[in-house]
Amino acid sequence: MTAYLVRRLWQMVPTLAGVVLLVFLLFKFFGGDPAEILGGLNATAEQVDAIREQLGLNEPWYVQFWIFLKSIATFDWGKSWATNEAVSHLFATRLPATLTVMVPILVLDVLLALPIAMWVAYRRGSLTDRVIMVATTVALSISFLVYIIVGQYVFGFQLGWFPVQGWSDSTLTNLLTYAPLPVLLAVAVGLSPQTRLYRSFFLDELGHDYVRTARAKGLPERTVLFKHVLRNAMIPILTNIGLQLPGIFVGSFLIEVFFSIPGLGREVLLAVNRSDYPVIQAVTVYLAVLTMVINLGVDLLYKLVDPRVVLK
Numbered sequence: 524m525t526a527y528l529v530r531r532l533w534q535m536v537p538t539l540a541g542v543v544l545l546v547f548l549l550f551k552f553f554g555g556d557p558a559e560i561l562g563g564l565n566a567t568a569e570q571v572d573a574i575r576e577q578l579g580l581n582e583p584w585y586v587q588f589w590i591f592l593k594s595i596a597t598f599d600w601g602k603s604w605a606t607n608e609a610v611s612h613l614f615a616t617r618l619p620a621t622l623t624v625m626v627p628i629l630v631l632d633v634l635l636a637l638p639i640a641m642w643v644a645y646r647r648g649s650l651t652d653r654v655i656m657v658a659t660t661v662a663l664s665i666s667f668l669v670y671i672i673v674g675q676y677v678f679g680f681q682l683g684w685f686p687v688q689g690w691s692d693s694t695l696t697n698l699l700t701y702a703p704l705p706v707l708l709a710v711a712v713g714l715s716p717q718t719r720l721y722r723s724f725f726l727d728e729l730g731h732d733y734v735r736t737a738r739a740k741g742l743p744e745r746t747v748l749f750k751h752v753l754r755n756a757m758i759p760i761l762t763n764i765g766l767q768l769p770g771i772f773v774g775s776f777l778i779e780v781f782f783s784i785p786g787l788g789r790e791v792l793l794a795v796n797r798s799d800y801p802v803i804q805a806v807t808v809y810l811a812v813l814t815m816v817i818n819l820g821v822d823l824l825y826k827l828v829d830p831r832v833v834l835k
Contacts, residue, residue, distance in 0.1 A: 535815050542811040547591050550800050551584060600805045605797040610805050613790060620690060621786035623697050624778060625771035628709045632717050633764060635710070640721035641748060644729060659715035667712050671781050674708040688783040705778045720763060724756040757828045765821035769814045
């Protein structure tokens with residue numbers, strides 16, 4: 524296990540180096556000129572040059588690349604070009620709002636989709652299975668934007684159950700007052716694809732010989748499903764959850780924009796519109812690192828879920 528862990532961590536180094544180099548090249552040679560964007564349409568050439576000098580964009584590319592590497596190593600990305608706010612402070616203040624909304628969405632998606640998927644997989648071909656599959660197909664064909672508009676109108680304006688927009692400094696208030704509606708709508712959207720995906724995992728396991736053998740031995744159906752089928756299906760399920768985890772740290776752009784949630788996702792969208800390179804670069808690099816760490820964690824969980832897995 525230790526040798527595998529060390530080898531995987533070592534393999535992350537060239538991957539991260541490639542990501543860092545790619546991010547720098549894309550922003551340096553293929554992006555627009557931030558000085559012209561920040562200066563606006565009415566800025567003179569002298570004003571644009573002054574902005575470029577202030578941001579250090581007039582330095583040679585290798586100097587800028589060295590500054591970029593130091594920013595990654597020291598976790599100091601300086602200040603936002605658009606708001607003059609420290610990028611570290613921006614992360615610290617925006618990330619809690621994103622996690623307050625996205626963590627409940629991920630947890631509810633998994634906790635609700637797993638039993639529903641197992642139930643319909645066990646009743647494959649029945650009327651219940653067909654109705655749920657048709658319902659999930661219809662739900663998948665509707666845009667998330669439609670869910671947001673209809674949900675705000677019905678639950679916010681007509682019924683008055685939830686506020687449509689707003690946020691506070693209290694995490695408890697946010698969870699109980701402002702987060703329920705976006706969480707409800709996001710779960711309504713995400714439950715359909717997750718249910719269909721997990722159903723396919725369970726159907727694949729139910730067709731194996733070990734299930735027939737367990738039933739032939741007279742084991743209760745509950746034991747067959749939860750002790751054998753669920754455990755063997757957890758590997759692809761964990762893989763899917765691992766793919767979703769990095770997204771909770773960025774959040775859903777639509778959710779944070781339409782519900783006025785001051786999260787990291789909305790801040791990234793604003794940074795893209797402003798060509799605020801320090802913010803975009805920091806999010807891109809750290810999200811790449813986070814994705815590699817999560818993938819490593821999921822691989823280690825494989826061994827915990829199924830002792831037959833050999834880590835090489």
